[in-house]
Amino acid sequence: MDKEQALTHLTGIGPRIAQKLEKLGIVQIQDLLFHLPLRYQDRTKIKPIGQLQEGEDAVIEAEIEATEIKNGRRRSLVSMLNDGTGSLMLRLFHFSSAQQQQLAPGERIRCFGEVRQGFNCLELIHPEYQHVHRHDSPPLAENLTPIYPATEGLHQNLLRKLIKQALEYPVDDLLPAALLHNADYPKLEVALQLLHTPPANSDIEQLFNPNHPARQRLAFEELLAQHLSLRLLRGHTVQRRAPTFNNAGLMCQKLLNQLPFRLTQAQRRVNEEIQRDLVQVRPMQRLVQGDVGSGKTVIAALAALQALESGYQVAVMAPTELLAEQHLRTFQQWLEPLQIEPAWLAGSLTKKQREAALADIASGETALTIGTHALFQDSVEFSKLGLMIIDEQHRFGVHQRLALRDKGSVGNLHPHQLIMTATPIPRTLAMTAYADLDTSIIDELPPGRSPITTVAMPETRREAVIERVAQACEQGRQAYWVCTLVEESETLDSQAAEATAEQLRMLLPQLRIGLAHGRMKAKDKETVMQAFKAGELDLLVATTVIEVGVDVQNASLMIIENAERLGLAQLHQLRGRVGRGSVESYCLLLYHPPLSRTGQSRLGTLRETQDGFVIAQRDLELRGPGEVLGTRQTGLVALKIADLQRDQHLLEKIQDSADLLLQQHPQRAQALVQRWVNQGMTYGEVY
Structure with missing residues (x-):
């Protein structure tokens, strides 16, 4: 930190006050300037x-x-x-x-x-x-009085005094004049003075309007800094070296020859992009987006084989044991003919099993490891990690991704990273959130997938829905019944699933009904899931543990209770568990009337489209970027002034502006990141 920016330069700040300011994210004088008022009081006039x-x-x-x-x-x-x-x-x-x-x-x-x-x-x-005295009244305030976000022990008067002092310090306007002129933004100093000390005649409502020039100026600068931080992060990565997987590709060809399907044109295109990355001397940083059922897993398997054939280890990480287990079974099925046996590493292993797995990974005996976040714990040491594949990356924090990457770093050699998500991210949001990654999109579903008819029904028609389940199962099909509650509680969801399963067993004694929820032992849950997949169960009652990783082609009906409580992306993921075969499939969304306007919009979108990108855009509009990307995305949850949803129109300008700064004003780019991202750059420095 610049010594001239130290808070101790200001009158009234000792160690105790500095500690309290740090709770508000204020660690230097500059931070005070961007600590904007929550509201204003008008003390400029006396009111009768x-x-x-x-x-x-x-x-x-x-x-x-x-x-x-x-x-x-x-x-x-x-x-x-x-x-x-x-x-x-x-x-x-x-x-x-x-x-x-x-x-x-x-x-x-x-x-x-x-x-x-x-x-x-x-x-x-x-x-x-x-x-007061009639002929000697104290003066009224000349400006509107700001009310700031505060914390215990920090009073408004003190914050006002500190910010008044901070406004006297020079603040660098880091945006080039061309950018300011083109966007018609005020200078930074003018914008800050206006927002901290608005004139007496200011329109308070307008001051909080997101389109106010002063707020747009600051929001644009903050979004630009976020984008630049990822671009600089990418620059650090490009300078690193990675192993090159320059082999004949015999293993990949063997896998393709034995698969019971042909790759779609989109899969072939993405696979070629990954193959080109893996022969480069810089680490691959590629995000693969693909809708539910688009065939991302086979792309991951081909990338893994390219690394394995070159003599390197591969780690595949998924956010839940259920999804990781699904990957394990799929990789076992595909790779067994190639004499490759994947290893398993998750929290459910016994101490003895874990110790054996760790020893094999450390010695290099295990070439391919599949697991959960257990893969990046301190006790895990790889011998020669060349590729890490991360599924549903938005569920992991940046720290976790970096921890796994660092495990494979030897000297200046760093593993390649392939990141996959079945939650499509709107283009403008991806441009900001994943600017450090190359992006590939599998925008084509395999042939033979049946369309899914989606119907929303009130809870009052539950009996008709149960009859529909009976008919489907009597015709030799299988069905899911997904239970969710209002509360965010795995315990309550599990209790709801147990109660529903019991009720359905009484009403449908002719059906074989299984139960799966998050509080079951992993082994018991796996037994139920395998029985359903093998056709030994007609109906699976479950919580949202089946959101990802379950592939049963004979399942053609899904019931989702309390559908109005779930986000669009999650509903879309759940719906993707059916329609995986050639039989016409249905998804029934049970809701409790009356539906809110948001609930109507959400369920209406599900009925109208099965396009994951359309759904992702609508989800962004309804829930905001924090929910769409996951709340642990570094930087994006720490926005002080900008709002990714509200300020989407600014994102279109961000990329060109970042290009200009990086090419013509690289020092200003670094300074912008330090001003706005602060802690986020510590990730960039180690990235």
Whole structure:
């Protein structure tokens, strides 16, 4: 940190105050400037009592007509004030005898506070007040008074004094003049002065309008800094070296020859992009987006074989044991003919099993390891990790991804990274959130996939839905019944699933019904899932543990309870568990009426389209980027001023502006990142 930016340069900051400011993300003088007000108070004019309205903050000046102690439910000191336009009561619940004497009839006072409706008249409860004289009144505020986000022990007056001092320090305008002119943005100093000290005649509502030029100026700069941080991060990665997998590709060809299907044109295109990356001397950083069922796993398997044939280890990481187990079974099925046996590493292993797995990974005996976040724990050491494949990356934090990458780093050699997601990300959002990655999109579903008819039905038609399940299963099909609750609780969801399974067993005794939920032992859950896949069960009652990783082609019906409670992306993922064969499939969304406007929009979108990218865009609009990307995405959840959803229109300009800065003003680019991203750059420096 620049020594001139140290908070201790400001009057009133010692170690204790500095510690409290750090809780607000303020560690240098510059940070104070971007700590914007939550709201403003207008103390610039005196308002006649006769014009006051309940709920507003106001300055009034009046004469005390009477003061007395009231002994009601709570003892209080009350003074009746009059300014000639009306009367108002000042009420203190905590008071001293000195205050009682000060508030004597005939005295004139100026008060500021929130106007409330009392029993007989308007009241000010514990307002700020001071005595005034008709011919010697203290001056009123010249600007609107800012109210800042605070923390315990940091009062508004102190924050105002510190920010006033900070505004006297020079602040570098890091955006080139061409950018400011093209966008018609004010200079940074002008924007900050306006937002911290608005003139008395300012329109408060307009000051908080996201399209206000001063706010747009700051939002644009912050989004640009976020984007630049990822671009610089990418620059660090490009400078690193990686193993080159320059082999004949015999293993890949063997796998393709034995598969019971042909790759789609989209799969072939993405596979070629990955193959080109893996023969480069720099680490691959590629994100593969593909809708539910588009065939990302076979692309991952081909990349893994390219690494294995070159003598390197591969790690495949998934966010849940269920999804990791699905990958394990799929890789076993595909790679067994090639004499490759994947190893398993997850939290459910016994101590003895874990120790054996760790020893094989460390010695290089195990070439391909599949598992959960257990893969990046300290006790895991790879012998020669060349490729890491991460599924559903948005569920992992950046720390976790870096930890696994660092395990494979030997000297200046770093493993390649292939990141996959079945949650499509809108283009503008991906441009900002994943600017450090190359992106490939599998935009084609394999042939033979049946369309899914989606129907929303009120809970009152539950009996008809149960009858529909019976008919489908009697025709030799299988069905899912997914249970979710209002509360975010795995325990309650599991209880709901157990109760539903019991009820359905009573109503449908002719069906073979299984149960799977997150609180079951992994082995028991796996047994149930395998029985369903083998056709030994007709109906699987489950929680959202089946969201990803379950592939049963004979399943043609899915019921989702409390569908209005789930996000669009999750509903789309769940729906993708059916329609995996050639039989017409259905998804019934059970909801509790009446539906909110958001609920109507969400379920309506599911009925209208099966395009994951259309759904992702709508999900972004309904829930915002934090939910779409996952709350642990570095930087994106720490936005101070910008809002990815609200300020999407700015994202279109970001890439070109970043190009300009990196090419013509690289030092300004670094300074912008340090100004806005702070901690995020520590990830970049080690990336």
